[in-house]
Amino acid sequence: MSTYRDQRSLPVPDGLDGMRLDQAVSRLLGFSRTAAAALVDAGDALVDGVTRPNSHKVKAGSWLEVTLPAPVAAPSVVPQAVPGLRVVHADDDIVVVDKPVGVAAHPSPGWTGPTVIGGLAAIGHTIATSGAAERQGVVHRLDVGTTGIMVVAKSESAYSALKRAFKYREVDKQYHAVVQGHLDPLRGTIDAPIDRHPTHDYRWAVVSDGKPSVTHYDTIEAFPAASLLQVRLETGRTHQIRVHFSTLRHPCVGDITYGADPTLSARLGLSRQWLHARALSFVHPGTGEQVTFVSDYPADLDQALDVLRD
Missing domain, CATH: 3.10.290.10 (RNA-binding S4 domain)
Structure with a gap:
C-alpha cells in the first residue's frame, strides 16, 4: 500500500x-x-x-x-515568451490579450505548454497577486484550443472589480462559432445545466444536477454543411459552448472531443474546434468607462470559412 x-x-x-x-x-x-x-x-x-x-x-x-494522496504542489508561473500572443491594451489596471491557439490561460497540473500568464511575465507585465498562486490575476479563462480576447487584472482593485463583474454577469462575452448543420430556430437560447461528464474526466456534459448554464446564439451565415453563429454567454461554465451545441447535435466544427465529424474537420484543415472569443465588453475597473475589445479570426479559422464558402 x-x-x-x-x-x-x-x-x-x-x-x-x-x-x-x-x-x-x-x-x-x-x-x-x-x-x-x-x-x-x-x-x-x-x-x-x-x-x-x-x-x-x-x-x-x-x-x-x-x-x-499528499496534496500536489501548485504549478508555478514560469516566464516564457509565447509566439502569437498579442497585447491589445495595457494600463495600470488591466491587460487585454489576443490569445493564440495552443496556449492555456494559466499553469495547471499536467499542462507543460505555454500560458498567457507566463507570456505576460516574459514581456514584463506585473499581474495582480489575488487568487491562487498559479492563477493570480486571472478573472476568466479560454480553453487551450479556443482563440481570442481575454482580460487579466494587473491591480488588486481591478481583480476584485472584474471578478465581481463576471460573477454577476455584467460582462458581455461574445464568441463566434461554426457548428455542424443548421440550428432550428436560427436564433435562440440554450438553458441546460452543465457539470463534469459522469464517465469521461476530461469532458463536461449537460446533467440534471449541474450548474445553471445559459447560452444565447444567432445565426450569422449558413453554409451547406455548417453555420456561423454569434454566441453570447450569460454564464461561464467550462466548455459551455462546446457542450451546449454538442448536446443539440450541432457540435463545433473540428471539435472531435464533443462529436464533430472528423471527415469534415479534415476537409477544412482544422485540428481544433472552430470557436473564437470575438469580443469582450465591460466597465473598466479604473476609469468606470464601458470598453470593448475585438479580435479578428486567426488564419486557420479564416481558411476553414473560405472552404465552407466555396
Missing part, C-alpha cells in the same frame, strides 16, 4: 448502494473517476477492511477506508 498523509473512514450511504467502488469513492470524496480508480488499484480504498477491484459493487452500510 502506498504511503500517504491522510485517511477518511465513512459508511456507504443508501444513495450509493450498488454503485461501482471507483464511482462511489469519486462521489463521496469529490475525486475525478480516474483518480478514484487509481486509489482503488493501489489498494488505498478498502471496503470493510478488504481490498476490492474497481468493479466491486458497494452496499449501503459498508465501511469505506480511503487513504488520500
